[in-house]
């Protein structure tokens with residue numbers, strides 16, 4: 146579903162992604178963790194070309210994304226992206242946030258888009274908030290709207306960039322529950338997170354990134370219980386004592 | 389001072405003033421409309437990544453802001469006919485006012501746009517919206533909201549600037565005052581009345597902008 150071949154990216158002289166190779170199967174849920182600045186966000190932002198890459202190839206569903214000829218609008222309409230800071234549109238109601246792209250990008254009729262949006266809001270547990278504005282919602286509710294907004298495009302892949310790290314602790318679970326459900330239903334997803342409970346529960350693989358490289362990748366139990374690399378061990382001991 | 393005013397003459401000239409008020413109002417309204425269009429367009433061009441569009445918009449904005457409106461007005465009034473473009477006085481006035489104000493509005497809107505967090509553009513991009521769709525549905529509605537006070541200021545400047553078209557003999561508010569002043573030798577009464585009518589326009593504009601702002605208002609996240 147997603148394939149990286151020797152992907153390299155620089156921000157100016159800063160080499161941020163170094164020879165990244167990975168292959169993610171349809172229906173797979175992958176968690177990426179690693180220290181701040183290791184390139185986790187950059188890696189997933191390259192998948193929908195929010196960031197261009199300078200070397201290598203990225204394929205989504207067998208379509209090479211880092212080519213001029215690629216229809217980015219079409220590509221992006223197949224990839225849901227959930228941001229750490231939600232990035233909901235503050236001037237639009239919750240319902241309008243969810244239907245905007247289906248109507249404008251996918252050209253779905255408004256009626257149908259709204260019906261679908263209400264179903265999705267139901268699914269993420271906030272059917273009664275459709276007419277509220279983002280500023281009237283809690284962080285957890287905002288993030289669930291953002292997930293609904295992603296799902297409304299009927300994407301093949303969902304990408305999450307630290308979806309719970311801007312949330313108060315008591316709201317983390319309500320967002321994770323929605324994500325667990327998605328994973329269980331077989332959504333292909335890549336999640337940058339340090340929520341190790343989530344990783345153990347639903348991830349098929351966990352990647353550890355450091356200094357622009359994927360240092361280690363393994364099934365979650367093996368990853369947490371028997372990390373192979375020193376850097377992984379050091380990182381895990383830090384976040385575990387911290388939790 | 390008011391006790392020395394000759395209200396009888398003011399009353400006598402009232403029809404002329406009302407005619408002037410009407411002309412100032414609609415000339416300003418049309419100019420504001422075109423200035424907004426131009427301003428948003430020039431601003432989008434200036435923020436685009438295409439070098440040619442960026443430069444064109446830059447030249448337009450700088451040259452309008454760096455030269456006096458009166459010079460621009462005369463330039464169009466005397467210059468366009470030599471290019472065989474024949475506009476009447478009112479059309480020339482609207483052209484100059486719209487072009488001039490458009491440049492200022494472009495800068496005001498630009499300030500509004502850059503104040504919108506990058507995350508908004510990113511979300512729109514990630515969800516497949518094109519540049520124009522992002523502008524239309526995400527950025528501009530928010531940017532215009534925060535720029536209403538500055539836009540109001542610019543609209544008021546435009547209304548006041550529209551008095552310059554009296555110099556190419558358009559009968560508007562200021563011209564009405566000039567006529568009264570010169571025909572009856574009453575500059576004080578004439579221009580006082582003119583000022584009072586501008587004040588009326590100001591309050592109407594202010595009221596409209598409050599309505600507009602209330603419509604766009606949303607609570608910050």
Ligand SMILES: Nc1ncnc2c1ncn2[C@@H]1O[C@H](COP(=O)(O)OP(=O)(O)OP(=O)(O)O)[C@@H](O)[C@H]1O
Pocket residue numbers: 156159161179180181182183184185186187188
């Ligand atoms: N837009 C940008 N311009 C220049 N450098 C950037 C930009 N975005 C990220 N970087 C740099 O790229 C590197 C990787 O950043 P990235 O945001 O991908 O890390 P991260 O693993 O997501 O970190 P965090 O956990 O703090 O979110 C960092 O050194 C960062 O300073």
Ligand SMILES: [Mg+2]
Pocket residue numbers: 185186187306307
């Ligand atoms: Mg990050």
